[in-house]
Amino acid sequence: MAKRIKIGLLFSYDENWIGGTYYILNLIYALKTLDDKNKPEICLITFKKEDYLLVSETEYPYIESYVIDEKDYNLKYYFHERVLNFIWRKLTKKILINKDLFVKKIPPVDLLFPANTDNAVLLSAKNKLRWIPDFQHVYLPVFFSEEEIQRRNNTFNVWAAKSDPILFSSNDAVNHFKQLYPNSSTQLFVLNFAVTLPSFTHLNLKTIKEKYNIPDRYYMCPNQFWAHKNHRVVIEAIKYIKDRNLSLTVVFTGKEDDHRNPAYTTELKKTVRDYNLDKEILFLGFIDRAEQLLLMQHAVAIIQPSLFEGWSTVVEDSKALNKFIIASDIPVHREQNNGNMEFFSPNNSVQLAEIIEKNYEKPTVPHPIDYKANVIKFGVDLLDICTKII
Secondary structure, eight states: OOOOOEEEEEOOOOGGGHHHHHHHHHHHHHHHTSOGGGOOEEEEEESSHHHHHHHHTTOOSSEEEEEOOHHHHOOOOOHHHHHHHHHHHHHHSSOSOOTTGGGGGSOOBSEEETOOSOSHHHHTBSSBOEEOOOOHHHHOGGGSOHHHHHHHHHHHHHHHHSSSOEEESSHHHHHHHHHHOTTOOOOEEEOOOOOOOOOOTTSOHHHHHHHHTOOSSOEEEEOOOOGGGOHHHHHHHHHHHHHTTOOOOEEEESOOOOTTSTTHHHHHHHHHHHTTOTTTEEEOOSOOHHHHHHHHHTSSOEEEOOSOOSSOHHHHHHHHTTOOEEEEOOHHHHHHOOSOEEEEOTTOHHHHHHHHHHHHHSOOOOOOOOTHHHHHHHHHHHHHHHHHHO
């Protein structure tokens, strides 16, 4: 049997960007669907043991875990260390403090992904695959600080000038790259990810509804509370509906924190109180994943109002659950459309309200989709990309 490809995966559990965490888990599940002879060996590089325990639930057969210390991962040389190295090099022509040494803890890999940080971990990789989720900072700069915009631009400028290949999740994102960096000769790949959902059959719907005080019929908007996720248009739509003497409920789930806009969630909740929508808009916060999926499964429909996405995890979760989706009309949502979606202009709350009201009176029945085929394709396409790079 041919030697297995060895892929180094950088992984960390991060509630502030849970989509990134789920991305790697979904990637592993997709590789698991490959024929055994084609399954690559995974070298999982984590920052704490708990991260590996989460990944171990995938039961992927060929995986090793390497936990590295964050202080080693940070290769910043402090002023006194630079001074000592300068003096030591003058005296001995050697380096006294070498933060690259810890790469010996990690075995060589054929490909490292996502290779988004230039540090010692990357030095052990024969090939590196960068990952750019999207260019939101270019098209919606109002949601970013000047420092963050500059940091991203500097990073992507370097990547565009280097030979390391770059992965995107959508054609929309890769087209943005080509528009922004028309002279780049970097190899570009598009990989539409698909999701593998954990089981939630052990949960009782009635119990979960009682836990969160949710009525029989409701809509779900399961997005983290970042300003670009556009929760406000949903609130305005529900106010419009209530003003027309129809009361219905939307359940918001997701971590209620946006480091770029700390007041975002507070302002949303104040608007809900001012509109007297406390019974219509429910904020559940960051809840258990299985509970969230159970509630999504039994919602009238899923609302995805985002202003910008690289490839929406909410849409993929909903497709995996075979749910009808009311989505903002942005290019990437059109790209993700499986025929079970209806679109509204992302800043038109009246249009959204009319779609919700129509759907509430006569819910749209989604046509069945073999979503498992998407997961299999995710794994096959990923392996194909790895083979082309290696």
